[in-house]
Amino acid sequence: MAAGAHRWSRHYLDLDTGGLTEHPPHATQAAEFTARSAGLLFALPAAEHDAEFTGPAAMTLFASSDTRDADLFVTVHLFDPDGTEVLFTGASEPNAPVSQGWLRMSHRELDPALSLPHRPWHPHTTPAPLQPHQVYEAHVEIWPLSIVVPAGYRLAVSIRGQDYTHDLAPGPLGVRGSGPFWHELPGDRDDPAYDGRTTLHSAPGQHPSLLLPLIPAEDHDHDSGAFRP
Numbered sequence: 113m114a115a116g117a118h119r120w121s122r123h124y125l126d127l128d129t130g131g132l133t134e135h136p137p138h139a140t141q142a143a144e145f146t147a148r149s150a151g152l153l154f155a156l157p158a159a160e161h162d163a164e165f166t167g168p169a170a171m172t173l174f175a176s177s178d179t180r181d182a183d184l185f186v187t188v189h190l191f192d193p194d195g196t197e198v199l200f201t202g203a204s205e206p207n208a209p210v211s212q213g214w215l216r217m218s219h220r221e222l223d224p225a226l227s228l229p230h231r232p233w234h235p236h237t238t239p240a241p242l243q244p245h246q247v248y249e250a251h252v253e254i255w256p257l258s259i260v261v262p263a264g265y266r267l268a269v270s271i272r273g274q275d276y277t278h279d280l281a282p283g284p285l286g287v288r289g290s291g292p293f294w295h296e297l298p299g300d301r302d303d304p305a306y307d308g309r310t311t312l313h314s315a316p317g318q319h320p321s322l323l324l325p326l327i328p329a330e331d332h333d334h335d336s337g338a339f340r341p
Contacts, residue, residue, distance in 0.1 A: 118167045118325035125154050125320040132156045136319035144311040151272025163261045167325025168230045169254035174318040179308035180241045186213040186252045187276040193264040198341045207280050213254035220250045230323055247313050269322050
């Protein structure tokens with residue numbers, strides 16, 4: 113394998129424990145969150161050695177809503193051994209998480225010709241409102257990331273119904289954590305349809321998962337330029 117080539121690493125969400133596991137849980141599970149909350153967080157075990165993730169990522173979810181639509185905000189996080197989130201300086205956000213992705217569930221339709229496992233492609237041409245409490249499959253594109261997770265640190269992912277924020281001072285645009293990628297536009301997200309309760313589901317044949325671009329350990333001796341805390 114050429115230096116810097118990645119290997120796809122799929123991690124399954126354990127909705128009961130909040131973990132990310134190599135194998136899907138056997139039991140049927142469900143976990144819910146309200147739109148205006150911190151949502152749900154799922155973490156990998158603490159890294160035993162430095163691990164690099166460089167490339168695009170994606171999340172597969174099976175979700176239902178108690179309203180006719182729902183927004184899914186997916187954020188990739190890094191936590192140090194004390195459980196404190198490590199944030200990074202971005203082009204327009206001084207304290208940014210590792211990466212983010214978004215999907216409005218009524219726009220979940222995929223273009224089968226353009227979609228790849230690591231890059232779901234949504235045409236956004238045929239919105240399909242939800243039937244409340246019915247489970248739908250949703251694929252969320254996560255922007256490419258490049259991070260070295262040091263030994264003892266944890267990579268995690270959160271799913272919520274609103275933008276990621278932190279408690280630090282706001283950036284130049286007055287937003288805490290999401291910079292210009294802020295979705296609270298008047299006349300859009302103030303619709304009650306996006307303020308409901310979303311439930312994630314896991315069942316045989318319907319296992320939510322996170323796909324990450326892992327750089328194999330034997331390639332760690334090259335300088336990829338990945339962020340290192």
